[in-house]
Amino acid sequence: MEYPLPTAARRYVAExxxxxxxxxxxxxxxxxxxxxxxxxxxxxARQKAKTKxxxxxxxxxxxxxxxxxxxxxxxxxxxxxxxxxxxxxxxxDLTGGFGVDVAHFAATIAEVHYVExxxxxxxxxxFNLTQLGIENVQCHTGDAVQFLRNTPDTFDWLYLDxxxxxxxxxxxxxxxxxxxxxxxxxxxxxxxxxxxxxxxxPMLDIEQAIQELRQVRRLWVVAxxxxxxEVLYELGPEPAVDPERYTVNMLRNGQxxxxxxxxxxxxxxxxxxxxxxxxxxxxxxxxxxxGAFKSIGTAFELLKLHxxxxxxxxxxxxPDFPGRIFRIRAVEKYDGAALxxxxxxxxxxxxxxxxxxxxxxxxxxxxxIKEGGDLYLFATTNLEGKLMVLVCEKYH
Numbered sequence: 001m002e003y004p005l006p007t008a009a010r011r012y013v014a015e016x017x018x019x020x021x022x023x024x025x026x027x028x029x030x031x032x033x034x035x036x037x038x039x040x041x042x043x044x045a046r047q048k049a050k051t052k053x054x055x056x057x058x059x060x061x062x063x064x065x066x067x068x069x070x071x072x073x074x075x076x077x078x079x080x081x082x083x084x085x086x087x088x089x090x091x092x093d094l095t096g097g098f099g100v101d102v103a104h105f106a107a108t109i110a111e112v113h114y115v116e117x118x119x120x121x122x123x124x125x126x127f128n129l130t131q132l133g134i135e136n137v138q139c140h141t142g143d144a145v146q147f148l149r150n151t152p153d154t155f156d157w158l159y160l161d162x163x164x165x166x167x168x169x170x171x172x173x174x175x176x177x178x179x180x181x182x183x184x185x186x187x188x189x190x191x192x193x194x195x196x197x198x199x200x201x202p203m204l205d206i207e208q209a210i211q212e213l214r215q216v217r218r219l220w221v222v223a224x225x226x227x228x229x230e231v232l233y234e235l236g237p238e239p240a241v242d243p244e245r246y247t248v249n250m251l252r253n254g255q256x257x258x259x260x261x262x263x264x265x266x267x268x269x270x271x272x273x274x275x276x277x278x279x280x281x282x283x284x285x286x287x288x289x290x291g292a293f294k295s296i297g298t299a300f301e302l303l304k305l306h307x308x309x310x311x312x313x314x315x316x317x318x319p320d321f322p323g324r325i326f327r328i329r330a331v332e333k334y335d336g337a338a339l340x341x342x343x344x345x346x347x348x349x350x351x352x353x354x355x356x357x358x359x360x361x362x363x364x365x366x367x368x369i370k371e372g373g374d375l376y377l378f379a380t381t382n383l384e385g386k387l388m389v390l391v392c393e394k395y396h
Contacts (some may be wrong), residue, residue, distance in 0.1 A: 003063055003123075003124075003127045004061065004063070004127070004131075005039075005042075005063065008033065008034060009034055009035070009039055010060055012031065012034055012036075012039050013039055013042050013043055013046070013060070014060055016043055017043060017046060017047070018047075019043070021040050021043055021044050021047075024036070024040050024043070025037070025040055028040075041064075041066065041067070042063070042064050044067050045064035045065065045066065045067050045069075045070045046064055048067050048070045048071060049064065049070050049073075051075075052070070052073065052074075052075040052076065052100075053073070053075060053076045053100055054076070055076065056076075056100075056128075059131070059132075061131040062128045062131055062132075063124050063127055063128060064124070065098060065120070065121050065124050069097060069098045069121055070098060072097060072098070072163075073097055073098040073099075073100045073101075074100045074101050074161075074199075074230075075100070075224065075229070076100065076104075077224060077250050078222055078224065078229055078230060078250075079100045079101045079103070079104040080104050081220075081222060081248065081250070082101060082104065082105070082159070082197065082199075082232065083101075083104040083105050083107060083108045084108070085197065085220070085232070085234070086105065086108060086109060086156070086157045086159075086195070086197060087108065087109075087156070087157075088109060088155075088156025088157060088195075089109065089110045089111060089156055090109065090110070090111045090112075090113075090153065090154075090155045090156050090157075091105050091109040091111075091112050091113070091155055091156060091157040091158070091159065092112070092113040092115060092147070092148075092155050092157075092158050092159070092193075093105060093112065093113065093114050093115065093159045094115045094144035094147065094148070094158060094159065094160050094180070095115070095116075095144060095159075095160050095161045095162060095163070095180075096114040096115055096116035096121075096122070096125060096139075097116065097121070097161065098121070098124075098125065099114060099125035099128060099129065101159065101161070102114045102125070102129075102137055103129065103132060103134055103137075105159070106129075106134050106136050106137050109136075109156070109157070110136060111136060111138070112136055112137045112138070113137070113138050113140060113147075113151075113153075113155075114129075114137050114138065114139045114140065115140045115142065115144050115147045116139075116140075116141060117141070117142055117143050117144070119141045122139055122140075122141040125139060126139045144160070144180055145180060145185065145188070148188055148189070148192050149188070151192075153192075154192050154193060155192055155193040156193065156194075156195060157193060157195045157196070157197060158189055158192060158193040158195070158196045158197070159196075159197045159198075159199075160180070160182060160189075160196070160197075160198050160199065161198075161199040162175075162178035162179055162180055162181075162182060162198075162199075162200075163178060163179045164178055164201050174204075175200070175204070175209065175212055175213070182198060182213070183212060183213070186213075186214075186215060186235075189235070190215065190235070190236070190237050194236055194237060195234065195235075195236055196215075196234070196235040196236065197232060197233070197234055197235075198213075198232065198233045198234075198235055199230050199231070199232055200230070200231050200232075200233065201230075201231075202221075202228040202229060202230060202231055202289065204231065206219070206221075206231065206245070206289070206290065206291065207291075209231070209233065210243060213233060213235060214239060215235040215236060215237070215239045216233050216234070216235060216239050216240065216243045217234045217235065217236050217238070217239055217240050217243060218233075218234050218240060218243050218244045218245070218246065219231060219232060219233045219234065219243055219244075219245055219246070220232040220245075220246045220247075220248060221245065221246070221247045221248070221286040221287075221289045221290045222248050222250070222286065223247075223248065223249040223250065223284060223285050223286040223289075224249075224250045225249075225250070225251065225252055226249060226284050226285050226324075227285065228285045228286060228289050231289070242262045242263050242264050243262065244260060244261075244262050245260065245261050245262060245290045245291070245292075246258065246259075246260050247259045247260070247261075247284070247286035247287050247289075247290045247292070247322065248286060249284040249285070249286045249287075249322060249323075257284055257286075257322035257323065258322060259286075259287050259290075259292060259296065259299070259322045261290060261291070261292045261295045261296075263291070265295050266291060266292060266293070266294060266295045269294035269295040269297070269298045270294070270298065271293075271294045271297055271298070271304045271307070272297070272303050272304065273303060273304050273305070273306070273307075273383055274303035274304075274305075274313060274383075275305075275313075275331075275382065275383065276305065276313050276328050276331050276388075276390055277303070277313045277314055277315045277328070278313075278314070278315045278317075278327065278328060279313060279314050279315070279316075279317055279318075279325060279326065279327060279328065279395070280311060280312070280313055280325070280326040280327075280328050280378065280390055280392055281300070281302055281311070281312040281313065281314070281318065281321050281323055281324070281325055281326075282311060282312075282323050282324045282325075282326075282352070282378075283296055283310060283312075283321075283322065283323040284322055284323040284324075286322075287322055287323060288310060293310055296312070296322075297312050300312075300314075300318045300320075300321055301314070301316075301318070302314050302318065302321075305380060305381075305382065305383070306355055306380065306381050306382065306383060308355045308381075309354045309355040309380045309381060310354065310355075311354055311378065311380060313328070317395075319395075319396075324394065324396075325394075325395040325396055326376055326378075326390075326392035326393060326394055326395055327392060327393050327394075327395055328390050328391070328392050329342065329375075329391045329392060329393060330342060330390075330391040331388055331389070331390055331391070332388065332389045332390075332391060333387070333388065333389070334366075334379065334387040334388070334389055335367075336366060336367035336368055336369070339367055339369060339377065339389060339391070340367070340368070340369065342375065342391045343369065343373065343375060344373065346370065346372075346373070347368060347369050347370055348369070348370045348371065348372035348373030349369050349371075349372070349373045349375045349376065349377045350371065350372070350373070350375070350376045350377065351363055351364060351369065351371075351376075351377045351379065352376070352377070352378050352379070353378075353379045353380070354378065354379070354380045355380050355381045356379045356380055356381060356387065357387075358379070363377075363379055374393065374394075375391060375392065375393060376391075376392045376393070376394060377389050377390070377391060377392070378390040378392060
């Protein structure tokens with residue numbers, strides 16, 4: 001595709017940015033002078049990017065790669081967070097992709113190197129960086145391993161986000177199955193830099209990763225709107241015996257919920273238990289992914305409802321808790337009629353099941369309660385092993 005897009009092509013993309021691509025394909029004959037299939041792919045990619053990188057999606061000067069590269073790219077918020085973790089004069093992003101991370105690194109690091117083996121994608125990023133006015137990034141087309149072996153430079157930081165798809169485009173999670181293989185590459189990485197930032201799938205078990213990587217100094221579990229997006233590991237030649245784990249949940253309102261722990265503090269923590277009190281606390285997914293099942297309760301002086309529920313309660317409000325907070329209005333048995341008595345005529349409520357034999361779908365079928373409304377029902381198990389449902393209203 002021609003860079004930059006001709007004026008008529010740019011106008012077509014701008015006018016149809018929010019239209020259905022399938023309908024646009026049916027109307028392609030109305031635009032005989034335009035490469036409509038290519039422009040529809042531009043529109044599809046921008047639509048995919050609208051939530052993740054809104055400023056780029058609305059920028060008419062940029063060119064977009066196929067949607068898969070957009071799907072695999074970091075969001076602007078997570079990229080900015082990663083950039084806040086690094087410092088120094090020189091960084092290399094060894095798995096450059098669509099360049100969202102490298103564009104944010106460039107705002108923090110004086111000299112940034114972008115490495116991408118897909119030549120067409122690298123051309124797109126090179127063009128886009130120019131359009132964005134980013135001048136301190138050097139783009140390299142080629143393999144990350146060869147780049148490291150051939151460059152005479154050393155770096156303050158190396159960043160990797162290994163590809164997590166096999167040749168059949170199936171998602172994979174084991175470190176040794178990703179490309180490049182960080183476990184095999186570790187000696188070269190640490191020869192070229194004393195700090196490596198590694199992004200992995202949130203599906204990868206943290207304990208397993210620490211054991212396999214061996215060089216972990218600390219790590220961050222990053223969620224956006226309570227959806228776990230990535231786990232970041234700082235690697236170095238002097239690993240921590242018990243790496244500190246930082247959890248971050250980025251909220252829609254721009255705020256962040258944060259918590260930190262390590263394995264030793266979690267092991268020493270002693271959970272205290274109680275029946276439901278005035279408030280109910282549900283940790284965010286980053287806290288749970290990091291393994292804070294007891295230390296989160298002791299840190300905020302909360303009581304746990306059950307060993308396996310990971311729900312907490314208190315009579316004193318803890319407004320800084322990293323998760324959702326509810327006021328408990330009632331505690332009921334698992335009985336549809338009793339629960340519906342708390343609801344409006346449309347019988348709607350949000351339902352969560354924790355340490356409970358039925359799924360949310362089974363719960364709704366049994367109780368005839370539909371999704372929606374202002375109340376929240378937490379179906380769980382009490383200290384005596386009996387089923388209970390907490391009828392709650394959201395505090396925040």
